Amino acid sequence: MVKIGRNAPNDRVRFEENLGLIHHRGPDETDVKETADTVLWGFQRLSIIDVDTSHQPMTRGDGKYTITFNGEIYNYVELREELMERHGLEFETKGDTEVILAGYEAWGPDVLQRLRGMFAFVIYDRDANLMFVARDQFGIKPLYWTYEDSDIWFSSEKKALPGRGSRDDVDPRQVGHYVTYQYPPEPGTMHSSIRRLEAGHYALFRPGAEMRPQRYFRPMFHPKPVGNVEALHEEIAEALRDSVRMHMRSDVPVGALLSSGIDSNAIVALSREINPDILTFTAFFDGLDADPNLPDELTVAQQSASELGVRNIPAPVTFQNVMAELPRIVWHLDDPVADPAIVPLYFVTKTAAENVTVALGGEGADELFGGYTIYREPHSLKSISKLPSGAKNILNRASHALPSGVKGKSFLERGTMELEDRFIGNAKIFTGAEKEGILRSPAEHYRSVTDELWEETAHLDPTSRMQYVDLHTWMRGDILVKADRMSMAHSLEVRVPFLDKRVWEIAERIPVEHRLQGGQTKVALRQAVKRIVPPAIVERPKMGFPTPYRQWLAGPMFDWVDQLFAQSQAGHLLNLDYARQMLRDHREGNGDHARKVWTVMIFCIWYSQLDARAAGQDAHEPAVM
Numbered sequence: 001m002v003k004i005g006r007n008a009p010n011d012r013v014r015f016e017e018n019l020g021l022i023h024h025r026g027p028d029e030t031d032v033k034e035t036a037d038t039v040l041w042g043f044q045r046l047s048i049i050d051v052d053t054s055h056q057p058m059t060r061g062d063g064k065y066t067i068t069f070n071g072e073i074y075n076y077v078e079l080r081e082e083l084m085e086r087h088g089l090e091f092e093t094k095g096d097t098e099v100i101l102a103g104y105e106a107w108g109p110d111v112l113q114r115l116r117g118m119f120a121f122v123i124y125d126r127d128a129n130l131m132f133v134a135r136d137q138f139g140i141k142p143l144y145w146t147y148e149d150s151d152i153w154f155s156s157e158k159k160a161l162p163g164r165g166s167r168d169d170v171d172p173r174q175v176g177h178y179v180t181y182q183y184p185p186e187p188g189t190m191h192s193s194i195r196r197l198e199a200g201h202y203a204l205f206r207p208g209a210e211m212r213p214q215r216y217f218r219p220m221f222h223p224k225p226v227g228n229v230e231a232l233h234e235e236i237a238e239a240l241r242d243s244v245r246m247h248m249r250s251d252v253p254v255g256a257l258l259s260s261g262i263d264s265n266a267i268v269a270l271s272r273e274i275n276p277d278i279l280t281f282t283a284f285f286d287g288l289d290a291d292p293n294l295p296d297e298l299t300v301a302q303q304s305a306s307e308l309g310v311r312n313i314p315a316p317v318t319f320q321n322v323m324a325e326l327p328r329i330v331w332h333l334d335d336p337v338a339d340p341a342i343v344p345l346y347f348v349t350k351t352a353a354e355n356v357t358v359a360l361g362g363e364g365a366d367e368l369f370g371g372y373t374i375y376r377e378p379h380s381l382k383s384i385s386k387l388p389s390g391a392k393n394i395l396n397r398a399s400h401a402l403p404s405g406v407k408g409k410s411f412l413e414r415g416t417m418e419l420e421d422r423f424i425g426n427a428k429i430f431t432g433a434e435k436e437g438i439l440r441s442p443a444e445h446y447r448s449v450t451d452e453l454w455e456e457t458a459h460l461d462p463t464s465r466m467q468y469v470d471l472h473t474w475m476r477g478d479i480l481v482k483a484d485r486m487s488m489a490h491s492l493e494v495r496v497p498f499l500d501k502r503v504w505e506i507a508e509r510i511p512v513e514h515r516l517q518g519g520q521t522k523v524a525l526r527q528a529v530k531r532i533v534p535p536a537i538v539e540r541p542k543m544g545f546p547t548p549y550r551q552w553l554a555g556p557m558f559d560w561v562d563q564l565f566a567q568s569q570a571g572h573l574l575n576l577d578y579a580r581q582m583l584r585d586h587r588e589g590n591g592d593h594a595r596k597v598w599t600v601m602i603f604c605i606w607y608s609q610l611d612a613r614a615a616g617q618d619a620h621e622p623a624v625m
Contacts, residue, residue, distance in 0.1 A: 001156070002122045003015055008040045012040060015032065018162065021157075022155065025491070048251060056097060060101040067122065067123045069120075073096035089105065112216050130206060134202035135200070137199065137200045138219065138476075143156065146193050159331075165189070179574075181449070182337065184477070185473055198213065244271050244360070253279075255279040256279075258280035277311075280312045281313050285547075286316040315351035316347075329486070339482060345486045359492055363475075367475045370467060377414070396416035449473065453469050453472055565601075574600060
């Protein structure tokens with residue numbers, strides 16, 4: 001955490017109190033420093049690399065450079081050697097933090113092009129009176145910032161910033177986006193005064209001047225014809241093997257999160273080559289909480305673990321535990337994220353943290369290699385989407401006239417819509433008409449978030465364009481947020497080897513026909529890892545992380561959620577009578593409204609905690625009503 005502004009010593013007590021609100025991110029060490037009476041530095045350390053000497057905040061060059069850094073630089077060993085041999089720089093530590101500082105000393109902002117890892121950091125060059133702030137290419141690690149008068153604050157979590165987001169500062173525009181996307185899209189947050197530094201961005205500025213972020217990395221696809229398919233598959237496999245090897249660098253125990261899918265199985269298989277005794281962890285819904293209509297995640301994962309020859313530790317999730325921990329889960333999120341998969345992720349990372357300090361995960365594979373079934377939609381809708389516009393308009397009107405549930409309605413409706421209108425990312429909770437029912441204020445159109453992304457990809461095939469949108473919205477706003485917050489809630493570091501520079505350099509040039517073929521997704525990736533993981537895993541369809549929230553809302557959660565909606569103070573933002581009716585209709589079988597109800601429920605829990613957050617209280621302990 002960093003505060004840049006006036007008279008730092010007088011603000012130290014409040015700064016330390018705020019820093020304590022993110023103690024869970026680094027319980028091993030706490031330190032606060034001052035620089036030139038204008039900058040306060042605070043750090044909560046989770047000790048992983050160079051445990052004995054790489055303390056933060058860190059200074060270098062007789063105090064010329066100071067840094068706080070959250071994350072890991074996996075190629076720090078190689079960069080350190082280069083800086084010593086080619087630039088004659090000396091080091092006092094053996095960790096990655098000083099490598100960033102030395103890299104900035106040698107290369108300036110171009111150091112970002114050399115870093116291979118996940119990071120968010122603030123550097124101060126005392127002699128130049130210059131701040132350098134940056135975030136990793138894909139947005140794996142978070143960085144929030146806000147102004148307080150002329151002072152600027154930075155933090156890994158929003159809850160540590162001054163004000164912490166009061167109810168008066170909730171942004172109705174972001175509420176509108178939330179009920180569509182199930183999260184507030186970057187760079188905004190649910191509060192007007194608090195922003196996020198976007199993934200792949202940095203800023204150079206002097207204290208007291210305005211911060212103007214600039215983009216240094218854009219994950220654009222550049223599909224190229226494949227000459228030798230086998231060579232492509234081998235290249236993918238070796239890039240993944242190298243990435244896992246780098247991600248396994250640690251001075252503390254490393255485990256892996258294991259689900260039923262190919263992504264985590266590939267990571268486990270490769271990590272086992274380095275550590276045959278690696279521990280794996282899998283969440284499952286215990287006893288009556290399991291939905292018989294959902295796949296048995298644990299059974300499948302344990303079969304995989306057995307075939308891979310690794311030990312698997314199950315993480316049971318019960319309905320009673322979910323209800324007890326839900327306010328805490330939302331508190332750790334900072335902003336509401338209505339993905340039910342957050343629940344099992346919270347509990348599996350809790351179990352992992354009881355055994356290891358670092359865990360590898362499979363996040364990012366779907367966005368890079370084409371893993372979501374919706375990416376096949378442009379092909380399945382081709383017959384209707386190529387019709388003349390007049391014919392499509394007639395069919396679109398006909399689709400709206402058909403009753404819900406009629407076979408072919410969705411095909412006609414989506415097939416006659418432009419790609420830019422029908423796809424906004426992997427989640428679309430409330431439609432435009434439904435938003436008129438749930439929102440108290442008119443909503444900004446959802447395409448205000450994605451239009452620029454569509455314009456940037458006008459030259460690409462539809463599937464690549466969809467993946468590009470997901471890389472900038474869904475992955476940043478949902479996938480990586482929940483991975484970071486749910487793991488750090490338990491002081492566990494999750495690393496994501498698929499989101500590696502070398503892996504991306506291969507993935508971005510794979511043509512769509514080698515990502516999707518017929519009904520199969522991630523074709524090139526599956527072929528690449530078929531020598532690494534058992535065949536049954538390679539052919540297994542994507543299952544997701546099944547959560548029985550539908551049956552919870554229709555059964556044991558019904559009264560609790562109904563009371564939450566009835567008593568919530570968020571009625572000026574959301575029509576909670578409308579939400580209660582959806583809840584009742586869901587219980588009575590008059591439509592599946594579970595995702596919409598869950599989205600409103602998470603928002604109401606989050607909103608109930610705002611007054612305590614703004615007052616600096618630990619808001620995850622009280623009841624949510």
